[in-house]
Amino acid sequence: MQKLVIAGGGQAGFALAAKARSLCPDSEITLICEEPDLPYQRPPLSKKYLRNEMAREQLYLRPEGYYADQGITLIRGHSARKIDRDAKRLLLDTQALAYDQLALTTGARPRRLPPAVGGDLPGVYYLRNVQDVDRMAPEFQAGRRVLVIGGGYIGLEAAAVAANSDLSVTLVEMAPRILQRVAAPETSDFFRTLHQTRGVDIREGIGLDRLERDKTITARFSDGTAQEVDFVIVGIGIEPNDALARDAGLPCDGGIVVDKYGRTSDRNIWAAGDCTRLPYRENMIRLESVQNAIDQAEAVAANMLGQETDYVPNPWFWSDQFDVKLQIAGLNTGYDRVVVRQAARGGQSNWYFQGERLLAVDAMNDPRGYMIGKRLIEAGRSPEQAQVSDPDADLKALL
Known part of the structure; x- marks a missing residue:
């Protein structure tokens, strides 16, 4: 009987455990969760859960009884501390677990502001887990003032929820434009306009010098200005939790x-999800998405049990802000042209090309554009750019 140990109880860890059980009814599976909660989904944390529109139990991927029914040993509230590769043991804070195959699904953590800048002050919040949201939620009272630091998707989603809760919202982004790292100017322009029309004060090209705490928080910016706020949300990206692997060499x-199977340099140790750097086309990349966490984890589960199937990502992402659903297919790395297509009811899709090759699509309230773009990308086909930009052209004909 194989002993499969999974370190990390997020979306990837759960998906890997569930898939391994379906493929091998006789294996001994242990899933280790650092948090005390059952494995849960994270996307609703910054949306429905923060708005108190979803109960905590609704976040859970499965009820508690599922794990016993499936014969999955669930260890909650304990963290993996060290891998003894020679003895094939994973050392926790309270015990040691022997393994035949070990999977690392340790996820990622928010990038923090340095303490010298005020990153650890009371009233400064980071958004990654359910405890973070529980601490932050009481701040969301109409009329209060919030500063959001970071103009990526995490920061913009938090700003949208705050504005919908009738807070006074200021968002600062150090780069010249919001979403600069992940999207074209056309997508940045769309979301800047969306937020500004909903009352969010967006300030681009401005860094944070420091935060000071008295009865309220004073934020001092790189342009010499200052602003008093009631609390701060920091959304400046995430960092992979790879220390466990790194310490093990x-x-x-x-x-x-x-590698393409999800295997590390140790033939008995695997990894999946936000913590991994994996092959994609000619590059090594890290994909921060629920879809990749699930798909890669399921592929790794099969390969741990003896298959040798390449994992080929088909990246897709989404973000909800106000009444706009952004859906992204593909990766835009290396694009040299963006073709904009206007859709019905104010929707829009931005199509990324490298030469004549379609790389990715950002679709804002344009599910049809997203669906067709995704199918084209997955099939390795590229449409005529003139057809894409023509709002009267039938997108379905591109298939």
Whole structure:
């Protein structure tokens, strides 16, 4: 009987455990969760859960009885501390677990402001887990003032929820424009306009010098201005939790390096989800998405049990802000042209090309554009750019 141990109880860890059980009814599976909660979904944390529109139990991927029914040993509230590769044991804070195959699904953590800047002051919040949201939620009272630091998707989603809760919202982004790292100017322009029309004060090209705490928080910015706020939300990206692997001597490069099967340099240790750096086309990348966490974890589960199937990501992402659903297919890395297509009822899709090759699509309230773009990308087909930009052209004909 194989002993499969999974370190990390997020979306990837759960998906890996569930898939391994379906493929091998006789294996001994242990899933280790650092948090005390049952494994849960994270996307609703910054949306419905923060708005108190979803109960905590609704976040759970499965009820508690599922794990016993499936014969999955669930260890909650304990963290993995060290891998003894020679003895094939995973050392926790309270016990040691022997394994035949070990999977690292340790996820990622929010990038924090340095303490010298005020990153640890009371009233400064980071958004990654359910405890973070529980601490932050009482601040969301109409009329209060919030500063959001970071103009990526995490910061913009938090700003949208705050504005919908009748808070006074200021968002600062150090880069020249919001979403600069992940999207084209056309997508940045769309979301800047969306937020500004809903009352969010967006300030681009402005860094934070420091936060000072008295009865309220004073934020001092790189342009010499200052602003008094009641609390701060920091959304400046995430960092992979790869210390466990790195300390065990496994190659890490901004994430745990894995091959096309999800295997590390140790034939008995695997990794999946936000903590990994994996092959994609000609590059090694890290994908921060629920879809990749699930798909990669399920592929790794099969490969741990003896299959040798390549994991080929088909990246897709989404973000909800106000009444706009953004859906993204593909990766835009290396694009040299963006073709904009206007859709019905104010929707829009931005199509990324490298030469004539379609790389990715950002679709804002344009589910049809997203669906067709995604199918084209997955099939390795590229449409005529003139057809894409023509709002009267039938997108379905592109297939």
